Structures are given as structure tokens and as C-alpha cells.
Amino acid sequence: xxSTMDVKIDLIRSDLLKGKPIIVYDFDGREEEADMVFYAGxxxxxxxxxxxxxxxxxxxxxxxxxxxxxLGIDLxxxxxxxxxxxxxxxxxPKYGDYPxxxxxxxxxxxxxGINDIDRATTIKELHNLLESEDPYDLFRQNFYSPxxxxxxxxxxxxxxxxxxxxxxxxxEFLGLKRSMVIAEMLDYGKSLSKEKAxxxxxxxxxxxxxxxxxxxxxE
Amino acid sequence: xxSTMDVKIDLIRSDLLKGKPIIVYDFDGREEEADMVFYAGxxxxxxxxxxxxxxxxxxxxxxxxxxxxxLGIDLxxxxxxxxxxxxxxxxxPKYGDYPxxxxxxxxxxxxxGINDIDRATTIKELHNLLESEDPYDLFRQNFYSPxxxxxxxxxxxxxxxxxxxxxxxxxEFLGLKRSMVIAEMLDYGKSLSKEKAxxxxxxxxxxxxxxxxxxxxxE
Numbered sequence: 001x002x003s004t005m006d007v008k009i010d011l012i013r014s015d016l017l018k019g020k021p022i023i024v025y026d027f028d029g030r031e032e033e034a035d036m037v038f039y040a041g042x043x044x045x046x047x048x049x050x051x052x053x054x055x056x057x058x059x060x061x062x063x064x065x066x067x068x069x070x071l072g073i074d075l076x077x078x079x080x081x082x083x084x085x086x087x088x089x090x091x092x093p094k095y096g097d098y099p100x101x102x103x104x105x106x107x108x109x110x111x112x113g114i115n116d117i118d119r120a121t122t123i124k125e126l127h128n129l130l131e132s133e134d135p136y137d138l139f140r141q142n143f144y145s146p147x148x149x150x151x152x153x154x155x156x157x158x159x160x161x162x163x164x165x166x167x168x169x170x171x172e173f174l175g176l177k178r179s180m181v182i183a184e185m186l187d188y189g190k191s192l193s194k195e196k197a198x199x200x201x202x203x204x205x206x207x208x209x210x211x212x213x214x215x216x217x218x219e
Numbered sequence: 220x221x222s223t224m225d226v227k228i229d230l231i232r233s234d235l236l237k238g239k240p241i242i243v244y245d246f247d248g249r250e251e252e253a254d255m256v257f258y259a260g261x262x263x264x265x266x267x268x269x270x271x272x273x274x275x276x277x278x279x280x281x282x283x284x285x286x287x288x289x290l291g292i293d294l295x296x297x298x299x300x301x302x303x304x305x306x307x308x309x310x311x312p313k314y315g316d317y318p319x320x321x322x323x324x325x326x327x328x329x330x331x332g333i334n335d336i337d338r339a340t341t342i343k344e345l346h347n348l349l350e351s352e353d354p355y356d357l358f359r360q361n362f363y364s365p366x367x368x369x370x371x372x373x374x375x376x377x378x379x380x381x382x383x384x385x386x387x388x389x390x391e392f393l394g395l396k397r398s399m400v401i402a403e404m405l406d407y408g409k410s411l412s413k414e415k416a417x418x419x420x421x422x423x424x425x426x427x428x429x430x431x432x433x434x435x436x437x438e
Contacts, residue, residue: 031331045408052405056271057333058367072304076365079305080322083298085291089322091363094330101365103299103308104320111313112250114276114403115410144310146295146320148277184333186271189264191334 005213012207013174019047023185023201024166025194027211031095033184034197034208035163039171040127040179045116047181048123052116054200057184060150061123063130064168064178068102068153070135075153076101100154100164106147113148122149127179154178157218166214173217224432231426232393238266242404242420243385244413246430250314252403253416253427254382258390259346259398264335266400267342271335273419276403279369280342282349283387283397287321287372289354294372295320319373319383325366332367341368346398373397376437385433392436 002010012022019042025034036055038047051059068074077098080086092098107125110118125142126149129135154160154168168178185192185200192200201208221229231241238261244253255274257266270278287293296317299305311317326344329337344361345368348354373379373387387397404411404419411419420427 033331033333049407052275053272074304076323079298079302080364085293086298086322086364088359089324089362089364091327093325093332093363093366094327099365101323103305104295104323104369105308106312108310108313112252112403112410113312114252115405116408140307143308144312145299145305145308146318150323184331186334188268189335191331 005216008207008209009174009217012170012209013176015207016174016176017042019044020206021047021050022207022209023197024163024170024182024214025197025208025210026163026166027161028194030161030211032194033163033191034194035167035182035184037167038181039176040123040181041177043120043123043127043181045120048116048120051181051183054185055183056186058150059119059181059183060152061126062152062154062164062167062178062180062182064154064172065156067130067178070130071139072136073102073151073153076103097160097162100152100160100162102151102153103145104147104150105143105145106149108142108144119149122147123181126151127177130177130179157215161211161215166211169218170214224435227426227428228393228436231389231428232395234426235393235395236261238263239425240266240269241426241428242416243382243389243401243433244416244427244429245382245385246380247413249380249430251413252382252410253413254386254401254403256386257400258395259342259400260396262339262342262346262400264339267335267339270400270402273404274402275405277369278338278400278402279371280345281371281373281383281386281397281399281401283373283391284375286349286397289349290358291355292321292370292372295322316379316381319371319379319381321370321372322364323366323369324362324364325368327361327363338368341366342400345370346396349396349398376434380430380434385430388437389433
């Protein structure tokens, strides 16, 4: 017989593959933020519009460390640390972990890069790049930086327990590519509370999952 | 007697100082985008909320070249060009000008950096920094990068005719600090058309101004 978590995992997988978002809350005592999460393989402009109008945070493309190596990109903190002018700006935010931002990019096929269609194009093409035979060169041919889509790189759950690591680990567990799209859910002034994020998920029939449940999958 | 443009300029100045936004459209044949623009000296979380929910694009902090020198920051394209791995990613977008992005930063006084209150804090503190006696060191003490607020640096209207240059030149003309906050106005899928941006401005009693009118001030 399947456990409750097994059933939930099956639902998460089928929702993500259908192009539905899930809501991922990190941890009490960490950021305490809920992110809206899509699988990048299903992204279209309507999902970018939902992220923009329902979630409201930065719309980020998230990959794992192996994928970043294929693209030939590092964390932004590494780039800044190498530079005397900028090295003093690399600090730990209040919640404790160094940021997972890498470069901000646009596809060369977009006009300005920011509208729903343009951001969907950039993200879809990044996702497709992971399946190509020569991601390093194709990335340099078909994208430019700086652009309007931040790429986040997971350091793995052993090193960091942010949304970046939670959603890439979840993707891997589900047998999907580590290629996700996330945005923080915001409220008036503040970040959306856990309680309101649960309410939002319930009323939209989206699955709400917590960091501790995702960690549990790997125990 | 005052010309129509003189009257409009007086209204723009008083609206910006009151904390009201203006709508700035660049040029037919360039990005063809309308940005919502606030003066950074008046920014609070309600204005960030308006930028996020009414405009919808990236909420950026914009300064001039002199201000960037005081902070000791360059354009991101300069940082990427210096790096073998990233230099091939520096390209001209379709509308022709290299991007004006510099670093993405947060104040050390924010929690996660993204919600309305956090972004208002980061921007207010950046604005106040310009008036301080030691902006270079204070910037490195009180901010970290990468964060959630992109800083854009104007190259001046002779080199580039983007929103970055238009709003910093306008600020200078008005006798304000070159310290502005902008976000692109978006529609479902697409960027908001010029016609709809004019309608939006009229129905909210915000001033709509075009790039060609701003260029006209300097002729």
C-alpha cells in the first residue's frame, strides 16, 4: 500500500508534467517563504504570467551543479570574489546561506527580454539546451548576458537548504530534469505567510509541500 | 508665458517629489516599452507594490555614471568581458544597445530581499548612500551582492537612448538626484502597448512622457 507521501509525490509529478505549479515552503526559521514552482519543460507565457501576477517575486530558472558545468557557468559569488572591487560585497544574507544566483540571461531570440512571452522563450530555450549535444557553445551562441532571467545553481541539499536546492532535489527524485522555474510568493509589503500560502494552494487546487517533507525523501 | 512643455515639466517635478509615478515611453522603433518611474528619494513599500502589481517588469534602481563611480561599480558587460568563460555572452540585444545592468544588490538590513518592504529598504538606503561622505566604503559595508535589486548605470543620452538614460537625464534637468526607480509595464504575454500605456496614465492621473520630448529638453 502506498503511503500518504507516495501518493503526494505521484500527484506532484503529474501536476508538474501537466504544467501546473506546486507551492514549496522552505523551513520555519529560515527564509519562511513560499515559492511557486513550475517544471521548465512545460513553461509557456501563461505560466510566466501566473508567476508574475500570483507569486510576484523574481522569476528564476533553477538548475543543478552538473547542468551549470555543462553550460560553463559558476555562481555569481565566485565571479565577484575574484574581483578586488566587488569581493567585499559577497556576504551571507540574514537567513544564513550565500545566494545561489549565477548569471542573468536572455535568449537572442527575444526583443526586450522582460515580457511573459520573452521570458518563456528564454526559459524554454535554456531547458532545451540541456538536451543538446553541445550546451557550452550553444549557450554562448544563443544567449546573452546580462539579461532578465536569473539562473540559480543548486549546491545540493547537504550544503544549502534553500528553494534552489529543494526544487532541484525534488525534480531529481521525480525523475525529471533539474530544470525548474520558481518565484517567491508575495503579499502586501511582506512575503506571503505560510498560512496564506496553504490557503492559496488549497483554493487553486495546487499541491503545497514543505522543505521538511522534501528532506524526508532522502532519509 | 510658459510653454506647454514647461508646464508639463513643472508637473512632472512636483509629481515625482510627491511620490507619484510618471510613465516614460522610449521611442517608436526602439524597445517601444513604457516604464513606470518613481524618484528614489520618495520610495516606500507602497510604491514598490505599485511597480510590482501595475507595471510588472523588473524593479530597477537607476543612477548616472558619476554616482556609479562613487559607489565603485561598473557595468556588468565590463565584468563579463574580462572573463574568458563569459566574454562571448556579451552581445547587443535586438533593440541595438548593450544592457545598462550593473550589480544586483540587497541591503544587509533586509531578510530575504524580495518583498515590497525589503526592496524599498534596499533602494532607500542606496539613495541615501549618494548623500553620504564615504559612499564607496559604506556601500561595501551595508550591501551585499548578488541580491534582488538590479542597479542600472546611465551612459548618457549621447551614447544610449534607453529608459536608463532618459530618466537620469530627466532627473538632472529637474534638479533632482540621478536616483530613480523604474519597471517595464507589461500586458498579458506582451509588453504594454503605447496606446494602453497612455490610457493607463490618463485613468490614473499620471503624466505620460515620451523619449522624444525628453530629448527635446536638451536641444
